[in-house]
Amino acid sequence: MFAVHAPDGTRTGTGPVTLAVLRVAIGSVFLWAFADKAFGLGYATRPGNAWFSGGSPTKGFLSGVDVGPFQSVFRAIAGTWWADALFMTGLFAIGVALVLGAGLRIAATGGAVMMALMWAAEWPPALHTSGGEATMSTNPLIDYHVVYALVLVALAATPPVWSVARWWNGLPVVKANPWLR
Template sequence: MTAARTATAVAAKPLALQAEIVTSVTARRWLAVTRFATGFIFLWAFLDKTFGLGFSTPIERAWINGGTPAQGFLNSPAVVGPLQPFFQSIASPLVDVLFMAGMLGVGAAIMLGIGTRVAAVAGTAIMVMMYLAEWPFMVGSTNPLVDYHIIYALALIVVAATMAGDTWGLGAMWKKLPLVQRFRWLV
């Protein structure tokens, strides 16, 4: 069976049966570990930027102390390249709220194993925007094509595509909800 036929056959199966794609118990457990680690990256960024835990955000620049997490990044020297004017033009309190909501939502959803498709799309969008803001195509970049933003985006996509939320997560229960049954994109 070709890859296209396999993908079509899998998509046609009920949600409960799609997890059979990855049947090895060991593989499913490692996917769950990858899910937890990836979700925690987003959740940690939210917590550190909200409370200024002192890792990447000092307490005086914490969101709860009036800090501006997205604006701080978008107006920093890290944002370079031809898209710099665009990214600096969107720096606003609204973008701070959207960024922080995105980090919390993606982190919580991925760690819980629910709404992984939506979280993967949102998280990938965040990562691609940050990737483009830092413009890795310049001389002096450590890798002009693949950096940690791309790896995180790929990890989110793998987690969603393999139904990794079903193992050590709430994904299987989530898929049984009538709303999720009706709107499959919420998986």
């Protein structure tokens, strides 16, 4: 069994270590999405469509939304500078917070909001698109966006190990603003 020290100095077992690995893995998912969309690494984003090459990380996904009650809203914000900036800032900040294990409350809140918006854009309850085609939704309520949001909340509610949390929580600005933990 693994034994590590938690931020408060107590010894802990495999559960917290497993959560630390999960936290870094989920953080890496957010950071990879940021890197691919920012630099066009050729996976989900071609180099010519990279954000740093003038492309839009929201245009392709949001302009193709054709289900749910918010489709016109999502299509309207597709490719706007502020939607791109918020999305990319969120991906980067959430990823860094998770990998470092600091600022998990705000990262979980921002990540859960991002996942809720992405869930609403895909609208899993829909059986058919606005064009009448089957959506192929596998579950009308719980999909990977909901699971990611729940994981983020669980990680924020658990004292992190393998993190910079002790240093982060000791900063005067964080002490004065506990919501930054």
